[in-house]
Amino acid sequence: MKSHKCIANGFILGLSISLTSLSQANTNDPTDSPMWDYLKTKYIPNQSYQFDQRIIVQTPLFAEDATQVPITIDATAIPNVEKILVLADISPFQKVLEFTPGKFTPQLSFSMKVQQATAVRAMVLTKSGVWHVGSGLIDASGGGCSAPSIGLADPAWQDYLGEIRARWFSANHLTGEKQRLKFHIIHPQDTGLADSIPAFFIEQLHIDNQQGNTIARLQLFEPVSENPTMTLEKLGTTETLTLHFRDNNGNEFTRQVKP
Amino acid sequence: MNIFARSLIGLTCLSLSMSSIGKQFDYQLQAKQVAKDTYVVVGKSESFSSANGGNIANTGFVVTAQGVILFDTGPSLRYGTQLRTLIGKITDQPIQLVLNSHLHPDHFLGNGAFSDAPVHSSLKTIQQLQVVGDDLATGLYDLVGDWMRDTQVHMPTPIATGQIYSDQYHDIELIELEGHSTSDLMLYDRHTGVLFAGDLVFFNRAPTTPHATVPNWMTALSRINQLQPRIIVPGHGQPTDGLSAMQQTNDYLIWLAETLTDSAEQGLHFHEVKQLQAPFEQMKLKAFELERSLIHLYRDIEIQHLY
Numbered sequence: 105m106k107s108h109k110c111i112a113n114g115f116i117l118g119l120s121i122s123l124t125s126l127s128q129a130n131t132n133d134p135t136d137s138p139m140w141d142y143l144k145t146k147y148i149p150n151q152s153y154q155f156d157q158r159i160i161v162q163t164p165l166f167a168e169d170a171t172q173v174p175i176t177i178d179a180t181a182i183p184n185v186e187k188i189l190v191l192a193d194i195s196p197f198q199k200v201l202e203f204t205p206g207k208f209t210p211q212l213s214f215s216m217k218v219q220q221a222t223a224v225r226a227m228v229l230t231k232s233g234v235w236h237v238g239s240g241l242i243d244a245s246g247g248g249c250s251a252p253s254i255g256l257a258d259p260a261w262q263d264y265l266g267e268i269r270a271r272w273f274s275a276n277h278l279t280g281e282k283q284r285l286k287f288h289i290i291h292p293q294d295t296g297l298a299d300s301i302p303a304f305f306i307e308q309l310h311i312d313n314q315q316g317n318t319i320a321r322l323q324l325f326e327p328v329s330e331n332p333t334m335t336l337e338k339l340g341t342t343e344t345l346t347l348h349f350r351d352n353n354g355n356e357f358t359r360q361v362k363p
Numbered sequence: 364m365n366i367f368a369r370s371l372i373g374l375t376c377l378s379l380s381m382s383s384i385g386k387q388f389d390y391q392l393q394a395k396q397v398a399k400d401t402y403v404v405v406g407k408s409e410s411f412s413s414a415n416g417g418n419i420a421n422t423g424f425v426v427t428a429q430g431v432i433l434f435d436t437g438p439s440l441r442y443g444t445q446l447r448t449l450i451g452k453i454t455d456q457p458i459q460l461v462l463n464s465h466l467h468p469d470h471f472l473g474n475g476a477f478s479d480a481p482v483h484s485s486l487k488t489i490q491q492l493q494v495v496g497d498d499l500a501t502g503l504y505d506l507v508g509d510w511m512r513d514t515q516v517h518m519p520t521p522i523a524t525g526q527i528y529s530d531q532y533h534d535i536e537l538i539e540l541e542g543h544s545t546s547d548l549m550l551y552d553r554h555t556g557v558l559f560a561g562d563l564v565f566f567n568r569a570p571t572t573p574h575a576t577v578p579n580w581m582t583a584l585s586r587i588n589q590l591q592p593r594i595i596v597p598g599h600g601q602p603t604d605g606l607s608a609m610q611q612t613n614d615y616l617i618w619l620a621e622t623l624t625d626s627a628e629q630g631l632h633f634h635e636v637k638q639l640q641a642p643f644e645q646m647k648l649k650a651f652e653l654e655r656s657l658i659h660l661y662r663d664i665e666i667q668h669l670y
């Protein structure tokens with residue numbers, strides 16, 4: 105386990121100390137993943153991109169529970185972000201989610217499923233049309249001594265499908281000057297890969313303000329964990345917002361969040 | 364070798380390089396006498412690795428006039444076999460009874476070396492092993508490699524709690540509590556005052572929580588406090604005189620519960636909480652186990668702090 109720790113730490117260290125080399129476009133994959141060429145051809149064909157270490161992708165030291173791997177992405181150092189596309193290099197479903205932050209800051213936390221060790225990409229598109237790529241690694245070999253979700257799965261989840269919990273957390277000394285919105289929805293997020301269980305997952309979330317204008321959007325894909333919890337951040341004040349979820353079966357779930 | 368390739372094949376590399384260090388997979392087990400007829404084989408205060416072969420938990424035994432009562436059998440068949448050899452160097456008494464404290468693989472996968480003796484655990488542990496036993500064994504194989512060769516889940520049979528042995532030197536009972544897992548069996552010798560506490564107690568090694576219910580665990584520790592054992596043999600870490608190991612485990616659980624609750628109330632996410640430091644100077648693997656515990660426990664607490 106120690107060696108994995110070293111790899112991960114070295115990687116994070118690398119992120120923080122090599123800010124100098126950013127001005128010129130860097131197209132060398134810092135993770136040396138064998139999948140990068142495929143990924144860029146498939147998801148950003150013929151578009152200009154650069155690896156950008158200003159984008160922070162936080163991953164755990166190892167995947168203690170491969171169905172719940174917490175990821176935090178922070179692209180606030182990139183000006184004029186249009187959207188963030190999150191990809192997993194080695195996964196039956198490479199697209200994880202797509203976040204259009206709108207009035208929120210370009211950063212989010214969520215959990216995802218992994219099949220095996222993989223790089224995770226935060227592909228950040230700026231309004232000028234350039235992709236900035238941040239990377240992180242997940243080592244799926246760790247854990248051991250654990251079968252976390254066994255016996256914990258609630259057999260009665262259908263009764264709670266679409267139940268939403270949410271809360272604004274005002275800026276404090278720990279969360280910084282931004283207001284934080286955390287929410288949770290009960291949904292199985294079935295990928296369709298397990299025997300005889302069809303794909304069943306949240307596809308869309310849009311967040312509307314009191315005037316009914318959409319101020320942020322999220323598109324979710326199969327790898328987002330069961331019963332997703334997500335954290336978003338926003339400058340300025342907290343306000344009454346409405347979360348609109350929609351799954352691939354056409355179910356809609358709505359919830360207002362007050363300051 | 365690039366970082367990505369290393370993360371994929373790191374385990375293979377480790378098991379190749381460590382197998383030579385392992386010297387024919389010798390765990391180099393040593394028994395430490397803690398009281399009359401009472402011995403502990405102390406595991407390493409580490410996490411699973413191909414260097415330690417999974418030898419991270421304690422096993423122990425009491426040599427009685429009727430035979431040896433063994434508490435836990437270690438992480439692999441090789442460990443169990445080497446433990447049996449070690450016991451044979453200390454006494455000619457046969458193995459009378461083998462106990463498994465709980466479902467975790469570092470405590471019961473040596474059972475195969477004692478298949479000619481009665482091997483027992485609580486009924487709840489058996490029921491859990493029927494569901495997850497094979498997965499736990501496979502998981503450990505992935506982590507420590509060839510040390511596990513030929514190791515299989517050897518199912519214990521149920522045993523009632525209460526007194527299991529008594530003579531003029533020993534008065535031994537089994538006590539079933541819960542909290543570290545849903546069934547934690549302890550062995551207590553009222554005569555010598557030695558309590559084999561299983562994983563309800565850790566000492567100078569951060570407690571693990573993959574199947575833990577923290578409030579129940581703290582209740583179990585208060586039961587241990589009532590017993591007032593003279594010596595506590597923790598599941599991980601050195602045996603201690605008096606109650607200090609129990610107290611340290613309790614203090615850690617209080618810290619963990621408060622930290623997770625406070626963090627959820629502040630709206631923190633995983634990668635913020637994992638930076639927090641448990642204030643226990645001598646405790647090994649604090650950051651590692653905190654990160655694991657966040658996966659086991661924090662998500663539910665986070666959700667409870669939403670409306």
Ligand SMILES: [Zn+2]
Pocket residue numbers: 465467543562571
């Ligand atoms: Zn345990």
